[in-house]
Amino acid sequence: MDDKKPGHTPNRKRLIDVGNDDSDTKEIPTSTAVSSKAMKMMDNMGYIPGKGLGLRGQGIRSPVASSSLFGRRGLGFQPRRFAPDCVLVAFASEEVEVAERKVWLSKCASATLLSVDDWIELGQRQLSMEIEHTFCDPQVLKAVLDSKSALDVLDKSLIRRARDKSNPFETIGKAFFQNRAALKMANIDAACDFMFTSPRDRQGVVRECEPLFFADVCAGPGGFSEYVLWRKGWLAKGFGFTLRGKDDFKMDNFFAASVESFEPCYGQAGDGDVYKGVNILHFRDYVKANTGGKGVHFTMADGGFSVEGRENNQELLSHRLYLCQCLLALTITRPGGHFVVKLFDIFTQFSAGLVWLMRQAFQQICIFKPNASRPANSERYLVCRSRVEDVGKVRELLWNANEKFSTLPSDIAIRSIVPLSVLFADRPFMEYLVQSNNSLGRRQTNFIDKIRAFCMDETLKETRQQEMKIGCLNLWKIPNSARTIPRFRQPEEIFSESGATFSQNSTELTPDVLSQIKCLDWRCFAVSSSRHAENCTLFLSAGRGTVYYMERGVWKNVSELKVKLDLPAKTLLFGEIVHEHRGEGGAQISQKVLHVMDAHQLGDTSIGRLSFKVRYELCIKFANAVNKRTRPDLTWLRMKTAFSLTGLEELYQNLSLKSIKRFGGAKRLCLNINERVFVEVNSVQLFRVVRVPWAIEFSCSEKRKFWCNSVLRVRVDEPPTESIADFSVCVNNRVNWWWDQRVNLSSNAEEESLDPSVVHRVSVTKKFQTKK
Numbered sequence: 001m002d003d004k005k006p007g008h009t010p011n012r013k014r015l016i017d018v019g020n021d022d023s024d025t026k027e028i029p030t031s032t033a034v035s036s037k038a039m040k041m042m043d044n045m046g047y048i049p050g051k052g053l054g055l056r057g058q059g060i061r062s063p064v065a066s067s068s069l070f071g072r073r074g075l076g077f078q079p080r081r082f083a084p085d086c087v088l089v090a091f092a093s094e095e096v097e098v099a100e101r102k103v104w105l106s107k108c109a110s111a112t113l114l115s116v117d118d119w120i121e122l123g124q125r126q127l128s129m130e131i132e133h134t135f136c137d138p139q140v141l142k143a144v145l146d147s148k149s150a151l152d153v154l155d156k157s158l159i160r161r162a163r164d165k166s167n168p169f170e171t172i173g174k175a176f177f178q179n180r181a182a183l184k185m186a187n188i189d190a191a192c193d194f195m196f197t198s199p200r201d202r203q204g205v206v207r208e209c210e211p212l213f214f215a216d217v218c219a220g221p222g223g224f225s226e227y228v229l230w231r232k233g234w235l236a237k238g239f240g241f242t243l244r245g246k247d248d249f250k251m252d253n254f255f256a257a258s259v260e261s262f263e264p265c266y267g268q269a270g271d272g273d274v275y276k277g278v279n280i281l282h283f284r285d286y287v288k289a290n291t292g293g294k295g296v297h298f299t300m301a302d303g304g305f306s307v308e309g310r311e312n313n314q315e316l317l318s319h320r321l322y323l324c325q326c327l328l329a330l331t332i333t334r335p336g337g338h339f340v341v342k343l344f345d346i347f348t349q350f351s352a353g354l355v356w357l358m359r360q361a362f363q364q365i366c367i368f369k370p371n372a373s374r375p376a377n378s379e380r381y382l383v384c385r386s387r388v389e390d391v392g393k394v395r396e397l398l399w400n401a402n403e404k405f406s407t408l409p410s411d412i413a414i415r416s417i418v419p420l421s422v423l424f425a426d427r428p429f430m431e432y433l434v435q436s437n438n439s440l441g442r443r444q445t446n447f448i449d450k451i452r453a454f455c456m457d458e459t460l461k462e463t464r465q466q467e468m469k470i471g472c473l474n475l476w477k478i479p480n481s482a483r484t485i486p487r488f489r490q491p492e493e494i495f496s497e498s499g500a501t502f503s504q505n506s507t508e509l510t511p512d513v514l515s516q517i518k519c520l521d522w523r524c525f526a527v528s529s530s531r532h533a534e535n536c537t538l539f540l541s542a543g544r545g546t547v548y549y550m551e552r553g554v555w556k557n558v559s560e561l562k563v564k565l566d567l568p569a570k571t572l573l574f575g576e577i578v579h580e581h582r583g584e585g586g587a588q589i590s591q592k593v594l595h596v597m598d599a600h601q602l603g604d605t606s607i608g609r610l611s612f613k614v615r616y617e618l619c620i621k622f623a624n625a626v627n628k629r630t631r632p633d634l635t636w637l638r639m640k641t642a643f644s645l646t647g648l649e650e651l652y653q654n655l656s657l658k659s660i661k662r663f664g665g666a667k668r669l670c671l672n673i674n675e676r677v678f679v680e681v682n683s684v685q686l687f688r689v690v691r692v693p694w695a696i697e698f699s700c701s702e703k704r705k706f707w708c709n710s711v712l713r714v715r716v717d718e719p720p721t722e723s724i725a726d727f728s729v730c731v732n733n734r735v736n737w738w739w740d741q742r743v744n745l746s747s748n749a750e751e752e753s754l755d756p757s758v759v760h761r762v763s764v765t766k767k768f769q770t771k772k
Contacts, residue, residue: 053286098471114589123415162454181223186369218303221250229257295334301325353418520696545570568603608727694723
């Protein structure tokens with residue numbers, strides 16, 4: 001990754017005025033400024049203007065010129081011949097555009113992969129790139145290599161200053177993200193019509209019940225992920241895979257976004273090494289387990305390593321990294337999903353073959369150089385749109401090639417993974433790749449020469465930087481703001497700002513209350529709270545692992561409940577901490593889980609005024625995004641099942657008496673959440689999801705619902721906005737049906753023999769059994 005911070009050009013006082021800072025070219029001074037003290041010294045030595053010093057005036061007649069050497073300055077050093085004037089002419093006429101031009105290449109329908117088993121070709125390891133001009137103009141390759149070599153003799157600090165001054169896009173920097181990689185992904189996403197963060201393809205579109213799943217591979221410290229999470233918030237769920245250690249994800253530096261829906265994974269070996277097959281398979285299984293077996297909507301790969309002193313051979317050194325990133329993407333990206341990977345050069349047959357294979361695996365590919373990537377480097381991105389259904393052959397070939405990499409002696413390398421004859425037979429591909437290499441190669445050479453010119457003359461400056469910065473940020477929909485550290489806020493401040501209200505008290509379900517209830521206006525939940533231990537309350541996050549719950553009007557840290565929650569800042573939920581049980585007898589395992597019933601705010605997304613149905617669906621998506629299987633220390637979130645009053649029979653059927661280990665084996669009434677998990681149930685909590693005076697009625701003759709207002713005496717077919725019971729209305733008007741010893745839950749009980757002061761199962765069934 002390119003983790004270097006944007007360079008800074010220090011202010012320097014100059015003896016020579018170079019004119020207006022807005023000028024593209026420097027002004028040449030008409031005279032040389034000479035110190036008055038120096039002139040006095042010259043007069044004392046008998047200096048006569050126009051003549052040299054010495055007895056017979058034989059000395060030099062003009063001031064000693066300043067050194068024209070640069071870089072490794074010193075006696076005897078001679079830099080390579082270079083014509084800066086030619087560069088300045090090209091500099092003045094170069095085209096700089098905010099919106100880059102890109103060309104897509106579609107999948108080749110006639111390509112066949114029937115004999116890929118013998119496509120891998122071995123050969124002597126190449127130590128030089130000079131002969132790799134099959135896929136470009138030889139003169140272009142030579143110019144690129146020569147330009148890179150010419151920089152070797154220059155001082156690095158001088159190069160950095162010249163690079164920062166000469167690049168029209170340099171001042172874009174990293175904006176408010178942790179590094180420049182975030183802006184590169186923002187650039188790529190915008191250039192592709194935001195197909196990554198807002199997929200619109202039929203197959204790649206995000207379903208309502210799931211977040212936008214993405215993977216960030218070989219991407220520490222995580223700039224790509226920080227951008228996606230800034231753009232999408234918790235609506236995106238990220239899976240990270242990178243080397244553990246100094247190159248790991250710096251999640252504490254994700255100031256621009258919440259990291260609670262991002263989860264690093266390091267493979268079976270635990271080191272994040274993408275070269276290891278066991279790590280690839282482990283990451284695949286983990287991603288599939290968390291995405292319903294489908295895989296991610298898109299994969300990003302930004303791998304790279306230092307090649308200092310070997311810049312000309314960067315592509316040769318990166319072959320295996322190229323391959324493993326593509327292999328992993330094909331393993332975890334769902335059909336219809338997208339992929340973007342960083343490449344450096346594509347001059348060798350190996351790299352060309354890999355790009356060709358990705359063309360077979362996706363509907364379209366594009367070799368793209370974003371403006372956010374410095375123009376003088378070899379970096380470019382392969383963007384792959386819409387993965388095809390069957391990629392088994394391509395994936396198998398890449399897997400076999402990676403296995404061979406591990407067994408080869410040091411002097412042998414994989415020269416190609418696709419025969420040259422196959423590549424040549426695909427004329428559109430060859431034309432596309434050659435044109436791309438030539439275009440990017442010439443552009444790179446020009447900008448390297450421009451850097452050299454700026455090294456030789458530090459008075460030069462690029463005046464379009466501010467214009468390009470504003471234009472690009474607007475196009476990418478990135479605010480022009482500075483990076484700031486998030487401010488910690490007290491829970492009272494966050495809650496007050498949310499606009500929500502909360503009452504700790506609830507209404508008890510009595511026969512009189514039951515008589516006023518219309519079944520279609522209410523939803524209910526099975527809860528573990530009892531009459532003497534009501535634990536349903538608010539949970540509020542201040543971010544970065546700091547979460548509070550409300551007890552008797554006071555906010556307390558959830559650590560007092562012996563749980564650990566990691567929720568996006570400003571999240572406000574209503575729920576209860578319950579013990580979920582698995583197994584029986586002495587092998588029974590219990591763990592605390594936060595069961596959610598409603599939410600007012602999820603991260604930065606305020607949902608409190610939406611309908612209960614929409615809030616409920618968003619809470620399910622939220623739980624899927626923030627739960628982390630790799631963090632057993634964190635408390636899990638689960639959305640409680642919401643039952644209608646006409647569907648209570650489904651609740652009753654999932655009730656049974658079970659022995660609870662934590663109660664010494666005593667039997668308790670429990671609800672089966674799924675085949676393995678069950679929880680104790682002590683009551684049912686009812687939410688009115690329609691605001692008074694509105695009510696939902698069902699027409700038996702028309703077989704449909706109506707929304708009726710008893711005050712206005714109107715009836716409408718669709719729920720009006722004013723009929724929505726917001727979060728505060730639902731929570732503050734909740735009704736509890738306590739299942740204590742007086743309540744009979746038998747379906748066969750005789751109502752006449754039961755306690756008339758409490759509500760029994762048969763009472764509820766009798767009232768709602770004929771309702772729809």
